[in-house]
Amino acid sequence: MHQPAIPHLAAADPELAQLIEGEAKRQFDKVRLIASENYVSTAVLEATGTVLTNKYSEGYAGKRYYEGQQFVDQIEAMAIERAKALFGVDHANVQTYSGSPANLAVYLALAAPGDTVMGMALPAGGHLTHGWSVSATGKWFRAVQYGVRKDTGRIDLDEVRDLARAERPKLIFCGGTAIPRTIDFPAFAEIAKEVGAVLVADIAHIAGLVAGGAHPSPVGHAQVISTTTHKTLRGPRGAMLMSDAEYAKALDKAVFPGLQGGPHNHTTAAIAVALAEAARPDFREYAANVVANAKALADALLGRGFDLVSGGTDNHLILMDLTSKGIGGKPAAQALDRAGIELNYNTVPFDPRKPFDPSGVRLGTSAITTRGLGVDQMPQVAEWIDRAIAATNDGDDPAIGTIAAEVSEFLSAYPMPGWA
């Protein structure tokens, strides 16, 4: 059952409580490989579900527009101090609702509509808010986009430099949502400096790896850092902006009153809890294990003939092109979900197919590492993936059911925070 228990909800709204219980059990029974997801601790869950949700706190500590901030001010200050200490930054804003609003606040703070901005193209592994055409950031700014090399699947920094020199962007975003390789922050910083751009490192995916020392830090290279708090960082759904002191005021003003009203205080508290957890020595071990698991899973998949973008991974994420396996990303993801293995279909660089029916799938090891799976279990995970895809190609539905039963039986030995 859900942990913490939800007896009041079960009494007041049994139908809804049942659905939440169902979701908790689903999370217990599945090998969860969605690269942007995780399992938060029970402490984070508890902080999220508190009376802090009752409170409005527009403004910042000491300068609020509502009374009664005696405790919220302290909670927000704790989150800020913990973020500053963990990442080693001058300034942190913990109020942004999620990753996209956090990035919008960066635009509002540091650019004007029509300005040239530069980011990684979404189909190459970037994020919508790095200037992709359908996003407000692509519509309201003159966005130029870099990608990856076709032969390596990796960012070509010479191409990034040439583009930056030609376009003179005001902002350069690095980071993204489907980048399996280390981001070279010093190289991006050098390019940004040369063209007079502000470098924004979007570390949403890798924040936990950065905090845990398993990925180089952008601090000292990027003037502004944006991150969500719920991916490898293993906190609640939320986001933070961090920066050099010089940009603090502009970013704070852009978040409130520029874009948002009252911060979600229950989320702020849960972020504070997650940041304290991420500062502990066992989180360093966690971050290292996430990467070790991703490498072991990548090796096992390569051994089974899967085609990985860039040939492998340096972080928590694997991007797999299924073209050579004769199946699209979407039918594969749907079949794998039925087999108890949860991931998302994803475009691969230079994908000839459409985003809603792309060639690839994206996998990540953050959640299964939290669950306690280690490198010795990765060949088994790869075997299930391989078997489920082969069964789908053969139209062998019973085989999918057999895998789901094996997965559920296997996972019953691995405890899940949030389920008891």
Ligand code: DSN
């Ligand atoms: N939706 C997130 C992800 O899955 O990577 C990015 O915003």
